Amino acid sequence: SVNSSGNMSVRPYGAATLPHQEIDLLKVVRKASDPKSSGGLGLQLPLIVRLPDVLKNRLESLQSAFDFAIQSQGYESHYQGVYPVKCNQDRFVVEDIVKFGSPFRFGLEAGSKPELLLAMSCLCKGNHEALLVCNGFKDTEYIFLALVARKLALNTVIVLEQEEEIDLVIDLSKKLSIRPVVGVRAKLRTKHSGHFGSTSGEKGKFGLTTTQILRVVRKLEQAGMLDCLQLLHFHIGSQIPTTALLADGVSEAAQVFCELVRLGAHMKVLDIGGGLGIDYDGSKSSDSEISVSYGLEEYASAVVRAIRSVCDRKCVKHPVICSESGRAIVSHHSVLIFEAMSASSYDTPNMSAVGLQYFVENLSEEARADYRNLSAAASCGESHTCLVYADQLKQRCIDQFKDGSLSMEQLAAVDGFCELVSKVLGCSSDPIRTYHVNLSVFTSIPDFWGIGQLFPIVPIHRLDQRPAVRGILSDLTCDSDGKVDKFIGGETSLHLHDLHGNGGGGPYYLGMFLGGAYEEALGGVHNLFGGPSVVRVSQSDGPHSFAVTRAMPGPSCADVLRVMQHEPELMFETLKHRAEEYGQEDDGMANAALASSLASFFHNMPYLTAPSSCCLTAIN
Ligand code: PLP
Numbered sequence: 001s002v003n004s005s006g007n008m009s010v011r012p013y014g015a016a017t018l019p020h021q022e023i024d025l026l027k028v029v030r031k032a033s034d035p036k037s038s039g040g041l042g043l044q045l046p047l048i049v050r051l052p053d054v055l056k057n058r059l060e061s062l063q064s065a066f067d068f069a070i071q072s073q074g075y076e077s078h079y080q081g082v083y084p085v086k087c088n089q090d091r092f093v094v095e096d097i098v099k100f101g102s103p104f105r106f107g108l109e110a111g112s113k114p115e116l117l118l119a120m121s122c123l124c125k126g127n128h129e130a131l132l133v134c135n136g137f138k139d140t141e142y143i144f145l146a147l148v149a150r151k152l153a154l155n156t157v158i159v160l161e162q163e164e165e166i167d168l169v170i171d172l173s174k175k176l177s178i179r180p181v182v183g184v185r186a187k188l189r190t191k192h193s194g195h196f197g198s199t200s201g202e203k204g205k206f207g208l209t210t211t212q213i214l215r216v217v218r219k220l221e222q223a224g225m226l227d228c229l230q231l232l233h234f235h236i237g238s239q240i241p242t243t244a245l246l247a248d249g250v251s252e253a254a255q256v257f258c259e260l261v262r263l264g265a266h267m268k269v270l271d272i273g274g275g276l277g278i279d280y281d282g283s284k285s286s287d288s289e290i291s292v293s294y295g296l297e298e299y300a301s302a303v304v305r306a307i308r309s310v311c312d313r314k315c316v317k318h319p320v321i322c323s324e325s326g327r328a329i330v331s332h333h334s335v336l337i338f339e340a341m342s343a344s345s346y347d348t349p350n351m352s353a354v355g356l357q358y359f360v361e362n363l364s365e366e367a368r369a370d371y372r373n374l375s376a377a378a379s380c381g382e383s384h385t386c387l388v389y390a391d392q393l394k395q396r397c398i399d400q401f402k403d404g405s406l407s408m409e410q411l412a413a414v415d416g417f418c419e420l421v422s423k424v425l426g427c428s429s430d431p432i433r434t435y436h437v438n439l440s441v442f443t444s445i446p447d448f449w450g451i452g453q454l455f456p457i458v459p460i461h462r463l464d465q466r467p468a469v470r471g472i473l474s475d476l477t478c479d480s481d482g483k484v485d486k487f488i489g490g491e492t493s494l495h496l497h498d499l500h501g502n503g504g505g506g507p508y509y510l511g512m513f514l515g516g517a518y519e520e521a522l523g524g525v526h527n528l529f530g531g532p533s534v535v536r537v538s539q540s541d542g543p544h545s546f547a548v549t550r551a552m553p554g555p556s557c558a559d560v561l562r563v564m565q566h567e568p569e570l571m572f573e574t575l576k577h578r579a580e581e582y583g584q585e586d587d588g589m590a591n592a593a594l595a596s597s598l599a600s601f602f603h604n605m606p607y608l609t610a611p612s613s614c615c616l617t618a619i620n
């Protein structure tokens with residue numbers, strides 16, 4: 001919400017948040033970015049502000065939505081979710097989820113060996129009944145590790161993603177004498193229509209077909225291990241648009257579950273995957289690619305009803321319901337804050353009579369005719385004709401410039417003149433400005449660039465002032481795709497404040513919201529911009545309503561160079577030798593000072609620093 005100072009503030013407990021518990025984002029940014037000498041943490045922007053209280057609230061809300069649906073529908077088992085770590089593998093996010101979810105046995109899902117390792121070590125500190133779901137393509141090592149996890153008394157389930165994995169599981173578990181718990185991922189016929197559903201349905205990339213599941217059952221039976229098959233999993237894609245589609249998929253999976261019971265498997269858990277959507281654009285409409293028409297309660301209710309109805313008809317014991325919601329758990333917990341460093345401006349031309357005379361004199365015969373026609377049309381008030389002649393005039397002048405008969409000053413005068421004409425005629429709306437922001441779209445909003453995903457972007461302060469400018473955002477990368485020019489609601493520009501106008505003058509901060517899932521994990525190092533700085537901010541009852549409980553600067557230039565196999569230490573040595581060779585010749589800077597300023601570049605973050613940056617002072 002917006003507080004009485006006009007700043008964006010976070011209310012970790014929604015409507016239940018008391019005014020003194022609100023976290024003012026501008027105060028957080030100041031605390032994080034002010035130099036250490038003035039009580040700040042001296043971190044550079046962009047900045048990710050993590051809000052563990054929001055994470056806790058999301059987890060508890062999901063759990064209570066299922067608890068309520070289970071209780072009100074007389075469902076005879078419980079809900080026990082897992083968090084798919086791929087949505088955000090940050091250590092503190094995963095540790096928080098394990099800690100906050102421990103009272104209700106919340107577990108983790110992994111899709112690769114490193115993810116499994118991190119999930120194993122985090123779950124050691126959680127509830128021992130929490131599920132550890134092993135998804136993804138598996139080789140021998142992955143299955144070995146998952147069996148070791150079971151040996152360590154973690155509630156591990158190996159979910160078969162390909163048919164061949166069953167041979168490895170049977171073979172290895174016999175060799176290691178570890179009884180596995182096995183699940184299968186079913187390739188459902190239900191097809192999710194949205195962007196994220198392209199891999200669902202019969203032709204989808206993931207899971208086992210009906211025939212393959214039957215073969216797995218037979219193999220387990222022959223190996224005397226059919227009791228190990230206990231979980232059925234499916235995932236029809238992220239952002240499931242409606243509860244009708246959800247119920248359709250869940251019912252189909254529940255039928256498969258009941259069939260597996262009939263075939264003799266000891267089925268216990270129905271894992272409905274991810275797909276619980278969130279409302280990025282506030283429309284609460286399934287017509288929007290970035291919204292869904294349900295909330296947590298409707299989602300849970302539809303799942304419980306669908307499973308119960310199928311199992312009751314088949315007289316099958318109600319399974320434990322597991323979901324792998326990622327987006328819905330972590331999206332809200334962080335805010336990316338960045339600064340608009342400058343904005344393009346459009347000067348309204350101020351042409352004197354002398355300037356006009358000079359400009360007309362140098363025009364070609366045809367261009368002069370256009371100018372005369374334009375003047376005649378203007379005196380008769382024929383706006384449309386004026387604009388036609390203005391366009392024609394401009395194009396002729398561009399051609400003249402190209403063949404060298406018009407100077408740069410004259411071309412600028414033509415541009416100004418034509419703009420003046422359209423302004424006088426009331427045909428030009430206020431131009432859209434480009435705000436240059438201290439950010440890399442490829443690092444911090446990769447889904448915008450990759451799949452056109454939109455996120456809410458809003459200034460985090462001056463919200464008590466009318467934003468008088470329309471702008472798009474252009475990032476620091478040398479890439480034409482490095483811009484944000486599409487916004488929630490189909491807008492092609494944002495309402496922004498003038499950087500220098502009324503109330504401006506200081507730094508201007510913008511926040512990107514709902515980017516806590518996927519963005520950090522997918523972000524790349526295009527142009528070698530590394531990740532943002534991160535602060536973890538908890539609600540506090542102390543005098544400041546919040547406490548920064550962790551602060552982490554973003555990677556340095558040396559760190560990002562290492563990602564691409566460069567060796568900053570060797571690079572520095574080479575440059576230092578060069579400084580020794582050439583530094584002496586320049587009496588303005590001794591070679592030692594040159595070397596030390598070079599060293600400081602390696603330790604700096606690759607983002608733009610404020611004008612008084614430490615590398616520049618080192619050189620000076
Ligand atoms: N589980 C599996 C197997 C997935 O592939 C995904 C992501 O697509 C998820 C869970 C998380 O989905 P979501 O973020 O929509 O909850």
